[in-house]
Amino acid sequence: SRVIRAPRGTELNAKSWQTEAPLRMLMNNLDPDVAEHPQGLVVYGGIGRAARNWECFDQIVATLKRLELDETLLVQSGKPVGVFKTHENAPRVLIANSNLVPHWANWEHFNELDKQGLAMYGQMTAGSWIYIGTQGIVQGTYETFVAVAKKHFDGVAAGRWVLTGGLGGMGGAQPLAATMAGFSMIAVECDESRIDFRLRTGYVDKKAYSLDEALAMVEQAKVEGKPVSVGLLANAADIFGELVEKGVTPDVVTDQTSAHDPLNGYLPQGWTMEKAAEMRQQDEAAVVKAAKASMAVQVQAMLTLQSRGAATLDYGNNIRQMALEEGVNNAFDFPGFVPAYIRPLFCEGIGPFRWVALSGDPEDIYKTDQKVKELIPDDPHLHNWLDMARERIHFQGLPARICWVGLKDRARLGRAFNEMVKNGELKAPVVIGRDHLDSGSVASPNRETEGMMDGSDAVSDWPLLNAMLNTAGGATWVSLHHGGGVGMGFSQHSGIVILCDGSDEADARISRVLWNDPATGVMRHADAGYDIAKNCAEEQGLDLPMLNKGDI
Amino acid sequence: SRVIRAPRGTELNAKSWQTEAPLRMLMNNLDPDVAEHPQGLVVYGGIGRAARNWECFDQIVATLKRLELDETLLVQSGKPVGVFKTHENAPRVLIANSNLVPHWANWEHFNELDKQGLAMYGQMTAGSWIYIGTQGIVQGTYETFVAVAKKHFDGVAAGRWVLTGGLGGMGGAQPLAATMAGFSMIAVECDESRIDFRLRTGYVDKKAYSLDEALAMVEQAKVEGKPVSVGLLANAADIFGELVEKGVTPDVVTDQTSAHDPLNGYLPQGWTMEKAAEMRQQDEAAVVKAAKASMAVQVQAMLTLQSRGAATLDYGNNIRQMALEEGVNNAFDFPGFVPAYIRPLFCEGIGPFRWVALSGDPEDIYKTDQKVKELIPDDPHLHNWLDMARERIHFQGLPARICWVGLKDRARLGRAFNEMVKNGELKAPVVIGRDHLDSGSVASPNRETEGMMDGSDAVSDWPLLNAMLNTAGGATWVSLHHGGGVGMGFSQHSGIVILCDGSDEADARISRVLWNDPATGVMRHADAGYDIAKNCAEEQGLDLPMLNKGDI
């Protein structure tokens, strides 16, 4: 059994920082403090992997170590397939994961290929080597809960509680984000090791073994005037149904089990984890069938709780689609979180921007935190986030920070970090990236592009253009994935990571890429007709030929 | 009504040849001598368009005229959506056409978006501005017919005949390619203007109004010992069925109606063209239903003719899939042309390479013909093709040449052409491109990637990597399309065009791009396990990390 950790410090294992950076980030994705199931190369989000298998992993590492500054490595669904001559301003790695021709783009076909060793599920940041542990989702979840409180409870979360399912790689962020936003939370999780992991890393406060016990903890917290988060060991479909029967209605209801992957990501009601593991070997169709039936039960319960007044939202795991396919015709009656709370941010290119200190030294991140505050002095909400993050978020693997900022800030911050590397303020280079869940990088009609104003939800030209433009601009690595978040058939998306090595060339590349990338998001939303995006485009001087002709 | 023709000569309308080139090529795609229905911006292949609408066309032109050498224009389904700062070695235009998230990637959803002005069908070379008229398909069709003769008739086509349907933009190449290869042909076409267009441009020899008349012409030709091609005005489904009834069996049977698009591309039996046009306005579902029913009839006839001994092949229009969906369960009993005849070429990166003289002067093409012969002195088949092409192919729009060559030749030819521009042998720059139907650029399980050795037919990581690598290498424009050839849901593919302006920078870009591009095809086929590809990779020194470890 292998244990992978990224090298720290300033000594190079590859020929330059441009290749050392993807090397460390690939390894960091498989760090046992970062990945959910590192032995199986699984990083998060069901079966989201960092490389196709260990042989491919080893060969990627070997190739990165020998790669020259004018060469580019191609990675195809986690396998290193070719090295080609490019140039210094081209990406060092180009990645395509899990992409399937649409007519065949479903889990059945994918799983068949996967079994033959011909595929890999890249999720979003797993196969594109910019996962930073559960922190990566904390701020987004926090912002969403804050927005929920604003919209439904006059901004006051105190004394209220959220019901959810799933404490995995992403879902594990929910209890911390909830308490940061002032809510208590009961998070139903069927795998005790996941709850214990969240307890250990400070993401959840308490563990419970029954609904009554959990409800008592929440009640107690209300009395004490301090929010609490509880990991409840149970099946979400059972507990959601139990609440309906009991007549207890949470204030907010959502879910982050891996419903997007009915074979691997969701435990059917009445099954033990062991039974599920066995059945996955023996009868895949039976697992899928049982899982989707339980999801239908859970979604029915969510709809009932919504009708009783709970603010109910899909948290991006495609559970509504699964229930719909099981005959729950009104599954889409509760909204997805993007149209409900996040889209206005996307209109300004704001999304889950993040960076990682390749030195491994937390001080490097604290210095960048400080720099962000300096450069964005007028945003108390952001300052508050940075303070809370420093205090409450344990780093996993290489120290990293997430911070939702948009078009007007990303390139500025990137250039400042590059300057800090140049003048020695930081001990080693930093990489900057983002989730594929971002403003201009994804087409996902049940999530990021649900209910677009002009009906263009399913048009995926946009993420493809985003990837090509970031390749043209000189990001350090660029990725194009299919099926992230919501599963096979339901999304296409792209990722970037760019290196700040303190050089002038990096400064030029950062200026282009960290501007262009969020700008494509503003462009896409302006094209769809959103005023916030049109105004942002105008303010920031974007060159949008069809809009600049006068109809802005 | 507008008539568009590309400017000729050496005077620039844009700021450099890097932007003049896409400008001329876009316009050339809409030249009435090139495009099938230029008024509707339709270039070929059903509704394959060059720009979304005239407003978008005008704005693309205006933007290209003002575009700087370090800027890149993004085109989204035929609409110019943004201009971004990149650098001199980046593409000037990046294009994504018709891409849809898989679950929604079907004609119904596409047509809905199209009607709202939110989509455009790019086919392969229509929306990517490198269509060169029917010549573009002649050589491929010719090579295929030659391969058919070799495989089934000991290389002797004389006295034999081919039955096919469709004389559109691509299909119109069939009669010329057939007679070049020594076959006679009856091509059934329901639109008389298409037959007349082919007569005028020398692609078809004769016109007939009944099957008996056409068969008599073929018989007569056999007696005279000289192949003839006949355009028969009728419905293909009728005529194919009539042959079955008559007990007459052609030697070869295929079809190139636009079966990939049941709404716009195939005339149902018993309908006039006028009725079809009207019904497309009134009841789309009825048109699709009737068209697919007729396709099933035609495929049934093809299967019967095959069982009677005709060499029967699908010529890449997805008619088998349509028939399958109509209940013809053995529709895939006759093979597609790629696995049957073309794949060995793809294994060496060989495919429909082409170039265009931006000067507009045919002499420029004749000089490049000569250069190709000089640089590839040992290929009599290729020399024969170039001679026949010069003699029998009328240029449409800007003079152009197609020539199937592969990895070992493309970069060499490109650099030589660039040298000819530099030293003034050619009057103006040349652009080099290829079809999306090429070795490394497409995933299309009913056509280019049908029956791959390892079962990876539907994996579309490959064309995405191809597009990203060509972007990284500095092609002049790069495109990513969905649904070309076989229609929505059935393919993903990418295109490139690169400029030879005689500069040293162009030389460096050509060296990278025209090597890398076919190399990705060799890589893809080597990865799938084809020996020809593995040997080619080894001979040409490709750097394929997982294969170079010893298992080649």
Ligand SMILES: NC(=O)c1ccc[n+]([C@@H]2O[C@H](COP(=O)([O-])OP(=O)(O)OC[C@H]3O[C@@H](n4cnc5c(N)ncnc54)[C@H](O)[C@@H]3O)[C@@H](O)[C@H]2O)c1
């Ligand atoms: N909203 C967002 O921004 C966002 C971002 C990333 C991922 N996601 C989606 O959220 C989901 C969760 O992602 P993750 O990375 O946490 O996945 P994960 O696979 O790491 O975790 C899922 C967890 O759900 C638990 N679970 C499964 N079935 C259950 C059941 N019936 N009852 C209780 N618990 C159950 C599993 O034990 C596991 O711990 C995925 O669908 C993912 O695509 C959302």
Ligand SMILES: NC(=O)c1ccc[n+]([C@@H]2O[C@H](COP(=O)([O-])OP(=O)(O)OC[C@H]3O[C@@H](n4cnc5c(N)ncnc54)[C@H](O)[C@@H]3O)[C@@H](O)[C@H]2O)c1
């Ligand atoms: N094999 C290849 O290399 C290759 C390359 C490109 C395109 N294609 C495919 O070939 C097909 C034809 O392409 P195209 O550019 O010629 O398309 P097109 O739309 O320009 O021409 C199709 C022709 O078929 C005729 N037609 C339609 N229904 C008919 C019927 N029932 N009977 C007789 N004629 C009928 C139409 O009148 C039209 O002239 C498309 O499906 C295309 O995708 C194949």
